[in-house]
Structures are given as structure tokens and as C-alpha cells.
Amino acid sequence: MRNKNFNEAAFLKSINTWLFVLLFLMVAGFFTWSENIIITRVIKVVGRMGVLIGSYLIYRRIVNNGAPDTLVAKNVLASRLYFAYLGLGFLSFLWSTNVGFSALQWFMTMQSLVFCYFFVKSIALLNIYFPNNTTKLYNLLGNTVFILILIFVVGMFVDPDTFYRLTHGGEEARLGGYIMNPNELGMLAGVGVACLIFDLYRKHHTVWTIVKLIVIFMPCMPLVRDHH
Secondary structure (H helix, E strand, O other), X not given: OXXXXXXXXXXXXXXXXXXXXXHHHHHHOOOOOOOOHHHHHHHHHHHHHHHHHHHHHHHHHHHHOOOOOOOOOOOHHHHHHHHHHHHHHHHXXXXXXXXXXXXXXXXXXXXXXXXXXXXXXXXXXXXXXXXXXXXXHHHHHHHHHHHHHHHHHHHHHHXXXXXXXXXXXXXXXXXXXXXXXXXXXXXXXHHHHHHHHHHHHOOOOHHHHHHHHHHHHHHHOOEEOOOO
């Protein structure tokens, strides 16, 4: 039941902002922001548990403001197969040579699944029960990729030793450094481009979207070292 003073526009804007923040922190949690393995593991465990809890709180906030929790699961076979995959991963601890590392990877995979469940369910509730909702998953993901890539683009000018990685025997310098494998950063850029193209289709801030796409394409352009 909604409060009689409920401001839907402000509510939807707030939810959209928090969904973006959570998604940004979730994706950033896959990066290695420190060379210290202890710091990295703390960031991954504590940070990603934080966004998991945040995704659940956002979901509850939407339900508490008028969206009935009546959605039912479909295509459950895919979910069951994924849980079977997680079960096999858990059993693999028995023969793992580094149980601590294996457990961390398994935990992050499980955390990602639960986060996505509440995150996507929140967006589904918004789309069904709030006709004025403008939150789009592709827009949130595209903007998340843009901000992350922008950090690397700025970083390549401020601290190239950290944000660049030499490849091909030192012939090329590619964005990523120790923070992210350049190939994985390129795949992330591809996801961002695919998402923001939908903003172009619906003519949503067209000029600004083109600027975002240009920035995202930058990691795909390796620098060739000059030997002269």
C-alpha cells in the first residue's frame, strides 16, 4: 500500500540512481584494483556482499511502494542446470589444490547469481507496475561500462604504467594493466556498445550517447611502440 504522499517521479528517479550505483559497483568488483591480494579479496568479498544486500533492499523498497510480489519463474530448467553447475563447483573443493581460492571463486559466482536475481526482478517490477518508469537495463549497463572505460581512458594519461599492459612481446601497449586483462576489457567494451546502441535507436540523448560510444571504443585501439 502506497503512502498518500507518495511521489512516484522522485521514487523512480531514486530507484534508477541506486540501480546504476549497484550495477557499477558490481561490475567494478570483478576488477583487480590493488596488487595486494589481501586487499583485492576484501574488496571482492565485502564489496560484492554489499551490493547483493543492496539489490535485495531495492527490491523490497519497490515491493513496499505498491508492486505486488507475484512474479513467477519461467524457464526453470536453465536455473536448475546452473545450480547443478554450482553444485559440481562445490564438490570440486575436494580435489582443489587451493581450496581458499576455489571457494572465493565459487562464492563470487553464487553472489553474482543472487544479485542478478533481485536486480532483474526489480527492473521487471518497475516495468510492469510503474507505467511512468523509464529505467532500462541496457541503459544502466551501457552507462556502467562507459564510466568504467572512462576511468581507464583518464588513467592512461595520468598513470600509464598502471593502466597499460605491454603485449605481443612489448610491441603493443593495451589498456588494462594489472587491473583488467585487455581482452576482457575489450569484451566489456563490446557489451557497452551493444547496450548503448539501443539508446541510439530510441533517440535518447543522441549526441551524448555518441560521445559515450567514442570513449568506449578507445580500449580497442592498441598503441604501437616506436623503436626509433
